[in-house]
Amino acid sequence: MSKLGKYQIKDFISQEQIQERIKSLGQEITNHYKDESIVMLGVLKGSFIFLADLCRSIDLPAQIEFIGLSSYKDQTTSSGKITITNKLSASLKDKHVLIVEDIYDTGLTLKFLLEHLKEHSPKSLKICTLLKKQIPTQIDLPIDFYGFTIPSEFVVGFGLDVAEDLRHLPMISILQP
Numbered sequence: 540m541s542k543l544g545k546y547q548i549k550d551f552i553s554q555e556q557i558q559e560r561i562k563s564l565g566q567e568i569t570n571h572y573k574d575e576s577i578v579m580l581g582v583l584k585g586s587f588i589f590l591a592d593l594c595r596s597i598d599l600p601a602q603i604e605f606i607g608l609s610s611y612k613d614q615t616t617s618s619g620k621i622t623i624t625n626k627l628s629a630s631l632k633d634k635h636v637l638i639v640e641d642i643y644d645t646g647l648t649l650k651f652l653l654e655h656l657k658e659h660s661p662k663s664l665k666i667c668t669l670l671k672k673q674i675p676t677q678i679d680l681p682i683d684f685y686g687f688t689i690p691s692e693f694v695v696g697f698g699l700d701v702a703e704d705l706r707h708l709p710m711i712s713i714l715q716p
């Protein structure tokens with residue numbers, strides 16, 4: 540357990556464990572697309588560190604794009620309402636799009652994003668999320684690639700925030716109430 544400013548956090552997934560898992564995810568993704576070009580679409584802000592590491596562990600021609608979505612309004616539970624905070628700036632038409640997300644919690648964000656992106660006529664649409672929370676009320680979505688399944692805890696670090704704080708931590712920690 541450690542204290543960082545006003546927050547109490549507990550070690551959960553180490554930098555080494557994350558890096559090892561991202562390397563093998565990169566291999567899985569490379570094997571899946573077999574030399575096809577892909578667009579890695581990072582969901583801001585939470586995916587920025589994960590995407591930076593994941594894109595360097597694939598061996599495929601790739602483009603990097605971002606979309607900004609927000610569902611948590613400075614709280615630790617989903618507001619249920621998703622808003623686009625940064626619009627897509629490139630065409631996804633006829634491209635293989637891999638959504639890169641930090642965490643699949645209720646599934647509301649990814650459901651919204653899948654519906655939104657289908658309107659952009661990609662050739663294929665797949666999801667890669669670093670963390671998959673195990674919660675009973677989760678919307679069932681096809682998660683093609685994921686790093687770790689985790690219990691229903693609020694986690695921070697490696698891109699994940701609490702009220703915009705603690706995204707910069709190099710490991711994933713559990714936020715203590």
Ligand code: IMP
Binds near residue numbers: 617641642645646694
């Ligand atoms: P969902 O819509 O409930 O699946 O949540 C997706 C978004 O909520 C993620 O992209 C995160 O930004 C945020 N989120 C969900 N769980 C956590 C958490 O444990 N820590 C930090 N952010 C979270």
